[in-house]
Amino acid sequence: MSEEILAVSDLQIEFHDHQFPETVVYDFDLELEKGEIVGIVGESGSGKSMSALAIAGLLPRHNMKKSGKIMYDGQNLLVCDRKILRSYQGNRIAMIFQEPMTSLNPVKRIGWQVEESLRIHVPEMSKEERRQKAVSMLEAVGLHESAKVYEMYPHELSGGMRQRVMIAAAMIADPEILIADEPTTALDVTVQAQIVELLRKINREKGTSIIFISHDLSLVRQLCREIIVMQDGRIVESGTAEEIFRNPGQEYTRKLIAAIPRVDLSVPRCSVQSKGLGRNGRTE
Amino acid sequence: MRKLSDWTKRMAKYHNAYMTAGCVLSGIILLMLLVGIFFSPYDPTQMDASAKLQGISWKHIMGTDHMGRDVFSRVLYGSRVTLIIATGTVAIGAGAGTLIGALTGFYGGIFDEIMMRIIDALFAFPSVLLALVFVSLFSTGTYEVMISLGIAFIPSFARIVRSEFLRCRNMDYVKSAKMQGATDLRIIFLHIMPNIRGVLLSSILIGFNNAVLAEAGLSYLGIGSQPPYASLGKMLSDAQQYIFSAPAYVFGPGIVIIMMVLGFSFLGEGIRKVQG
Numbered sequence: 015m016s017e018e019i020l021a022v023s024d025l026q027i028e029f030h031d032h033q034f035p036e037t038v039v040y041d042f043d044l045e046l047e048k049g050e051i052v053g054i055v056g057e058s059g060s061g062k063s064m065s066a067l068a069i070a071g072l073l074p075r076h077n078m079k080k081s082g083k084i085m086y087d088g089q090n091l092l093v094c095d096r097k098i099l100r101s102y103q104g105n106r107i108a109m110i111f112q113e114p115m116t117s118l119n120p121v122k123r124i125g126w127q128v129e130e131s132l133r134i135h136v137p138e139m140s141k142e143e144r145r146q147k148a149v150s151m152l153e154a155v156g157l158h159e160s161a162k163v164y165e166m167y168p169h170e171l172s173g174g175m176r177q178r179v180m181i182a183a184a185m186i187a188d189p190e191i192l193i194a195d196e197p198t199t200a201l202d203v204t205v206q207a208q209i210v211e212l213l214r215k216i217n218r219e220k221g222t223s224i225i226f227i228s229h230d231l232s233l234v235r236q237l238c239r240e241i242i243v244m245q246d247g248r249i250v251e252s253g254t255a256e257e258i259f260r261n262p263g264q265e266y267t268r269k270l271i272a273a274i275p276r277v278d279l280s281v282p283r284c285s286v287q288s289k290g291l292g293r294n295g296r297t298e
Numbered sequence: 299m300r301k302l303s304d305w306t307k308r309m310a311k312y313h314n315a316y317m318t319a320g321c322v323l324s325g326i327i328l329l330m331l332l333v334g335i336f337f338s339p340y341d342p343t344q345m346d347a348s349a350k351l352q353g354i355s356w357k358h359i360m361g362t363d364h365m366g367r368d369v370f371s372r373v374l375y376g377s378r379v380t381l382i383i384a385t386g387t388v389a390i391g392a393g394a395g396t397l398i399g400a401l402t403g404f405y406g407g408i409f410d411e412i413m414m415r416i417i418d419a420l421f422a423f424p425s426v427l428l429a430l431v432f433v434s435l436f437s438t439g440t441y442e443v444m445i446s447l448g449i450a451f452i453p454s455f456a457r458i459v460r461s462e463f464l465r466c467r468n469m470d471y472v473k474s475a476k477m478q479g480a481t482d483l484r485i486i487f488l489h490i491m492p493n494i495r496g497v498l499l500s501s502i503l504i505g506f507n508n509a510v511l512a513e514a515g516l517s518y519l520g521i522g523s524q525p526p527y528a529s530l531g532k533m534l535s536d537a538q539q540y541i542f543s544a545p546a547y548v549f550g551p552g553i554v555i556i557m558m559v560l561g562f563s564f565l566g567e568g569i570r571k572v573q574g
């Protein structure tokens with residue numbers, strides 16, 4: 015019924031910037047269907063961000079060895095021409111980052127930054143059209159008084175608002191795939207819920223496929239149907255959210271689930287920690 | 299619509315004591331230059347054997363030199379020469395330096411390594427000495443001095459811009475610009491450059507000062523604009539012989555150089571302070 019738009023197979027990433035090569039991702043596989051949300055969970059250092067950066071084409075070309083395949087639109091993104099890669103970036107594959115505080119250029123107005131993808135990929139669009147589209151995009155991500163926000167600088171906005179701006183900038187060219195690399199980690203809990211809701215809305219209304227990366231299993235469960243659990247650069251478990259929660263096959267997944275804070279249990283936090291997952295599952 | 303009051307409010311944010319002092323001093327210099335283009339009390343090259351080395355008077359407000367020429371008129375002309383040379387020097391030095399610094403800082407790697415070793419080698423010489431070498435390669439004259447000093451000024455600009463680019467290239471906003479599909483050149487000039495404009499602007503003003511002083515130094519050594527015309531430095535070196543018999547002669551060009559240098563360095567400092 016649904017078509018597969020992105021297929022990652024046997025992705026392996028090695029760093030070669032030290033004396034000995036170090037492998038950070040082993041045999042990563044991922045299939046993304048149109049309109050699907052896939053979650054990747056794991057503690058910090060588990061290779062989830064690295065895999066995402068590889069899919070986005072943001073890994074540096076030197077000091078690294080990458081093998082495997084990332085197939086999108088008939089192209090292998092790992093080896094294809096930089097020009098082709100750039101024509102996808104921002105236009106068909108977009109990404110939002112963990113730190114909304116630093117992901118926006120401090121000396122440029124919000125409007126300019128939101129429009130950037132349009133300027134690059136749709137140069138024939140007129141200035142006025144671009145502006146209208148940016149303002150309506152800002153409105154769509156829940157920034158009221160969007161015409162005013164358009165004229166502002168990043169330092170005038172709060173963290174949650176900036177993350178919304180990032181989402182607006184990522185979504186403005188209507189990409190097929192949105193990679194969200196821990197988009198909620200730097201935000202507080204209520205704002206986290208709003209951002210997750212916003213991503214769900216985008217997915218529902220525009221049919222954008224989302225790769226959602228987080229260390230917070232409870233957020234991933236809210237949002238995703240498919241979940242991939244990673245540890246030390248390897249996929250330890252994958253399946254639908256229900257399967258994984260009902261019947262976790264791995265000790266590690268069980269620990270991650272146990273690390274979700276629950277209001278109905280009065281377990282002191284330190285006991286969760288002693289079960290072996292560092293810093294209450296909230297790493298980074 | 300932005301109203302005028304908004305604009306004054308915006309400007310008030312950029313206000314500080316250094317800025318004011320800098321604006322006033324460089325304003326005086328600029329005014330002097332503009333006036334000098336259209337009007338000067340005497341022809342700067344006109345000699346008068348009967349009025350050699352006179353002191354300050356109403357007739358000659360900065361006195362006369364050893365050939366009876368009016369020092370004020372010569373200062374008006376000379377500061378123009380000095381400023382043109384300094385501007386050209388900074389334009390060449392900052393232009394090429396920024397380009398080299400941006401590319402090496404952004405890309406790094408072997409290209410950076412090679413460029414930086416060349417820059418290091420250039421750095422080993424004082425810039426006046428370096429300029430002297432280039433002057434001896436070309437020849438002497440206003441434009442030759444400008445080019446020589448310009449080349450000698452490239453290393454310091456390249457260093458400053460490179461370090462700023464090293465700081466900025468791994469910033470998250472660069473990553474997100476890349477993710478929007480921006481080419482490297484677009485990232486360098488549209489995304490990173492505006493972030494370093496404060497540093498660049500204040501180093502341009504400091505470079506401007508150094509250029510004024512370096513030009514004065516070269517003129518003092520007898521390289522630069524040729525008689526009968528003179529830059530400020532040349533006038534100082536002429537005046538040096540008469541420093542005891544006619545102290546007024548040193549005073550004129552000296553005070554103008556001081557005002558120029560102080561004005562621009564106050565401006566630079568003021569901009570740096572606003573930048574935080």
